[in-house]
Amino acid sequence: MSLLTVDGLSIQTRAGVGLVRDLSLDVEEGEVVGIVGESGSGKTMTALSLLGLLPDGVHVSAGTADLEGRRFLDGARLLERPNTTMIFQNPTAALNPTMRIGAQLERLLRFLDRAEGRRRNGDRRDRATGLLASMGINDPETVLGRYPHQLSGGMNQRVMIAMAIAARPSLLIADEPTTGLDVTVQAQILELIRSTVAEHGIGVLFVSHDMGVIAQMCQRVAVMYDGEVREFADVDDVFHAPRDAYTRELLAAAGEPGLSEEVADGTRAG
Amino acid sequence: MAVVDASASLRGNAVARLRIGNPAAVAAFVMLGTILVLGIVVPMVAGSGDVAQEYDGLLGPSLDHPFGTDRYGRDVFLRCMAAARIDIALGLTVAIAVLIIGSVIGAVSATFGRGVDAVVMRATDILLAFPGVVLALVITASLGKNPWYAAIAVIIAFVPLLVRLSRSKALEVRSADYISAARLSGANTWQIAFQHVLPNSFKYPFVQSTLVASWAILDFAALSFLGVGVQPPDAEWGAMIAEGVGDNLLGSWWPSFFPGLMILLTAGSFQVIGDWLDRKLR
Numbered sequence: 001m002s003l004l005t006v007d008g009l010s011i012q013t014r015a016g017v018g019l020v021r022d023l024s025l026d027v028e029e030g031e032v033v034g035i036v037g038e039s040g041s042g043k044t045m046t047a048l049s050l051l052g053l054l055p056d057g058v059h060v061s062a063g064t065a066d067l068e069g070r071r072f073l074d075g076a077r078l079l080e081r082p083n084t085t086m087i088f089q090n091p092t093a094a095l096n097p098t099m100r101i102g103a104q105l106e107r108l109l110r111f112l113d114r115a116e117g118r119r120r121n122g123d124r125r126d127r128a129t130g131l132l133a134s135m136g137i138n139d140p141e142t143v144l145g146r147y148p149h150q151l152s153g154g155m156n157q158r159v160m161i162a163m164a165i166a167a168r169p170s171l172l173i174a175d176e177p178t179t180g181l182d183v184t185v186q187a188q189i190l191e192l193i194r195s196t197v198a199e200h201g202i203g204v205l206f207v208s209h210d211m212g213v214i215a216q217m218c219q220r221v222a223v224m225y226d227g228e229v230r231e232f233a234d235v236d237d238v239f240h241a242p243r244d245a246y247t248r249e250l251l252a253a254a255g256e257p258g259l260s261e262e263v264a265d266g267t268r269a270g
Numbered sequence: 271m272a273v274v275d276a277s278a279s280l281r282g283n284a285v286a287r288l289r290i291g292n293p294a295a296v297a298a299f300v301m302l303g304t305i306l307v308l309g310i311v312v313p314m315v316a317g318s319g320d321v322a323q324e325y326d327g328l329l330g331p332s333l334d335h336p337f338g339t340d341r342y343g344r345d346v347f348l349r350c351m352a353a354a355r356i357d358i359a360l361g362l363t364v365a366i367a368v369l370i371i372g373s374v375i376g377a378v379s380a381t382f383g384r385g386v387d388a389v390v391m392r393a394t395d396i397l398l399a400f401p402g403v404v405l406a407l408v409i410t411a412s413l414g415k416n417p418w419y420a421a422i423a424v425i426i427a428f429v430p431l432l433v434r435l436s437r438s439k440a441l442e443v444r445s446a447d448y449i450s451a452a453r454l455s456g457a458n459t460w461q462i463a464f465q466h467v468l469p470n471s472f473k474y475p476f477v478q479s480t481l482v483a484s485w486a487i488l489d490f491a492a493l494s495f496l497g498v499g500v501q502p503p504d505a506e507w508g509a510m511i512a513e514g515v516g517d518n519l520l521g522s523w524w525p526s527f528f529p530g531l532m533i534l535l536t537a538g539s540f541q542v543i544g545d546w547l548d549r550k551l552r
Binding site: 051053055056081084085086088089090093094095096097098099107108111112115160163167 | 383445446447448450451452453454455456457465466469470
């Protein structure tokens with residue numbers, strides 16, 4: 001049975017404009033599934049809808065979603081908060097600028113302890129230090145004393161991943177987690193996400209517009225265009241034998257192999 | 271992975287930011303400080319000299335009486351300084367109260383949104399429909415002639431202004447990713463309002479509150495001038511102007527001029543400090 005199953009998900013604005021139409025996909029345990037598409041294709045809206053974080057004026061109009069066999073989304077109703085966390089595109093904006101990293105981590109740990117009915121107080125600082133250390137941060141004590149604007153984007157993203165993992169989610173949603181980072185840091189962060197989810201056996205929904213990143217990270221990928229999934233298949237199949245015309249164009253634009261002649265000579269198929 | 275060591279340069283930055291570096295602001299701080307110190311020291315030295323009628327009436331400004339005496343033979347300088355204590359304390363108290371009440375209501379309103387926000391905004395609409403002084407006058411007149419009521423009235427008149435400002439900034443903060451992250455980790459709306467939205471939207475109402483201090487002094491003086499604030503024989507700038515107006519027409523300008531000057535200098539200083547803070551914190 002799949003970890004996450006999304007079936008027939010549709011998202012609309014209040015005015016009735018469809019942003020996502022009849023989207024279905026699934027994520028297996030320990031699997032990284034990509035959603036790729038251009039800006040405005042609905043990939044971020046899909047991710048946000050699974051967390052109940054859609055902006056005002058946008059709502060789920062149809063479809064269901066199940067996590068670990070439990071239905072948490074049924075049409076417009078979010079039945080329960082799924083055991084899912086998220087890492088964001090701009091990590092510096094995803095941390096409260098008026099709080100030190102340590103205070104934010106400890107606040108989160110206190111929250112999680114309370115949710116589990118534990119009242120351990122003394123060791124939160126140590127656990128926060130341990131979490132950062134497990135994210136490959138050499139000097140966690142120093143980082144805990146810093147504000148987000150004093151750290152680099154890559155460092156903040158490590159902190160975000162630490163916070164996302166601390167909640168022990170069964171699904172992690174990553175919304176363009178490396179878009180704002182330079183290439184070497186991007187590689188480090190991708191490696192960190194990959195090793196972390198492998199270690200904890202977490203499923204990942206990885207939203208990106210970058211075919212190269214998707215190819216590195218994902219086992220399967222859903223290609224979205226204009227609110228619809230055009231193709232949902234193994235990454236290898238999508239890259240080497242794309243069935244959909246839009247996928248071929250996307251690959252051509254990314255300069256990846258797998259071009260059909262039609263696209264290469266400039267005529268559009270379909 | 272090395273941490274970028276930015277703390278040293280940031281500390282230098284913070285010191286540079288706190289340096290005043292603006293002649294007008296320096297003058298405003300000196301002026302306000304002088305008035306405040308004199309307002310505390312002079313009445314202590316002079317005892318009840320501000321209400322004692324111990325001199326000839328309407329003596330012009332001289333070395334003995336720098337601001338002259340009023341028609342009841344009271345030293346205008348002593349009275350101005352006794353009033354400074356009340357007026358500045360009132361301005362600051364109102365500013366702080368308005369800042370706390372306004373920014374909390376604004377942040378909560380923006381964070382909850384929908385119904386709560388609509389109710390709060392309509393309430394501020396109603397309060398803002400009246401000019402501040404008129405509203406304060408109505409409130410004081412209906413509660414009774416008492417400086418405390420006047421202060422409360424001025425607070426009520428200025429809270430909607432800060433609610434609006436705080437809310438508009440809080441709406442911006444509310445859509446930040448760290449708010450989404452906090453929601454995801456299970457924080458409830460109150461916690462988000464107080465721990466995330468309020469601290470991150472506090473800067474703008476804070477700057478505005480220095481201007482509120484200056485407006486509050488003006489409004490409070492106006493209420494006392496109209497007879498519903500501080501009651502004679504107690505000294506207050508607005509009330510002193512009211513008492514001196516009749517003498518002014520007959521050529522004795524000092525009993526009303528000097529309290530007016532004090533209002534101008536104090537309110538002006540708060541304005542300049544507000545401008546300076548605005549530029550510093552922007």
